[in-house]
Amino acid sequence: MTARTTRRTTAPGTRKPVTFRLAAVGAIAVAGTLLLTGCGDQTEKKSSGGGNTTDASASAGTGNKLNAMLPQNIRDKGVVRVGSDIAYPPVEFKDDSGKTVGIDPDIAAALGKELGVTFEFENGTFDTLITGLRSKRYDIAMSAMTDTRDRQNGIDSETGKKVGEGVDFVDYFTAGVSIYTKKGDDQGIKSWSDLCGKKIAVQRGTVSEDLAKAENKKCGDKGSIKIEAFDTDLEAQTRLRAGGADAGSADFPVAAYTVKKSGGGKDFQLVGEQVEAAPYGIAIAKDNTQLRDAIKAALAEIITNGEYKKVVDKWGVAEGAVTEAKVNGGS
Known part of the structure; x- marks a missing residue:
């Protein structure tokens, strides 16, 4: 469904993280080739x-x-x-x-x-x-x-x-929603709490942006999350690829497709589990x-x-x- 599984939605609720088989x-990659x-x-x-x-x-x-x-x-x-x-x-x-x-x-x-x-x-x-x-x-x-x-x-x-x-x-x-980083450079990011003190690129009006905002309120002295929101998910990908952010986030199908396709699979990697299935x-x-x-x-x-x-x-x-x-x- 971002909630463009890509989920494009509102602030997170109380749903627990869920993992889909990768x-x-x-x-997805074969279908899109x-x-x-x-x-x-x-x-x-x-x-x-x-x-x-x-x-x-x-x-x-x-x-x-x-x-x-x-x-x-x-x-x-x-x-x-x-x-x-x-x-x-x-x-x-x-x-x-x-x-x-x-x-x-x-x-x-x-x-x-x-x-x-x-x-x-x-x-x-x-x-x-x-x-x-x-x-x-x-x-x-x-x-x-x-x-x-x-x-x-x-x-x-x-x-x-x-x-x-x-x-x-x-x-x-x-x-659900997933986080991805540049391949081989995850900046120690394994979950949403690891984004404190880092920068994330997301699509405006999506659950990814809402999750980042919600997590930012809990960061405390670990440093705030810098959130860059773009009109499209593709613009957010470009920002991360160019080194302008530490991580990106999108709905799982979108993030998985991006990881497999961008740069022939050499640009990005998924980190952690997908969350907030809806x-x-x-x-x-x-x-x-x-x-x-x-x-x-x-x-x-x-x-x-x-x-x-x-x-x-x-x-x-x-x-x-x-x-x-x-x-x-x-x-």
Whole structure:
């Protein structure tokens, strides 16, 4: 799901650290070999448009039945507009041809096949995606976004103040957060507490940034954590690669993919265990319950018919798979 497993979310809760088998990393690298020559070198700035379309067919899968569940305006257009920060491999990113690819686009394509519509991805800055839902620029936001109670209720996680009506989530994946450093130079960093007195590069508005801020409050005389937050995770990677930080952090699938791909596997290494496992959710406006329920039904269908499994197996992230479609399962 950063919470762009890459989790892009709010401040940490009380969940305990969890460890995913690193064998998944190799599968991620194999799946991505033909897609990127080095994810760390892709530093494109996001624009507000230029989306890509997933393929769908109204006659495919359970098409007619689930299509009838959609709001009339979406049925008429045949399109679901997806707000996404398309710079977060392997969750969503551009391949060498400029096509939007990754875990999220593949799941969206499978959903679209069942619903009989196309999912069109539109590139946007991660921390503006929920605002885009409010303004009806997007129908949904799908961008490794962590389902949290604060987001459900429209609460700013730092101030605790109400900032909006909140959103509903259809949860479709589970991921934790990892730290990585330059290869062969871990600076003695094995856990979040080891970051005191050091500098970390992260994507703005992600759980990685929130974890660093929370840990910083506990550093005391060990020295503060210097946090550099960037618009994209790729920019944070570039900062670390250039020696401008001691560590980086992202959702586990993203961090693992980065470690395997950047510099042919020679730039970075994972350190410590991933923590804060939580669900990624497809965000939908609170007043759009019809669309929410249609997407939930389509997700349940692709889990049952095996199309969901094909996607997570393709990207080597089966350990983050969900077994049922849930709404607002985050805490």
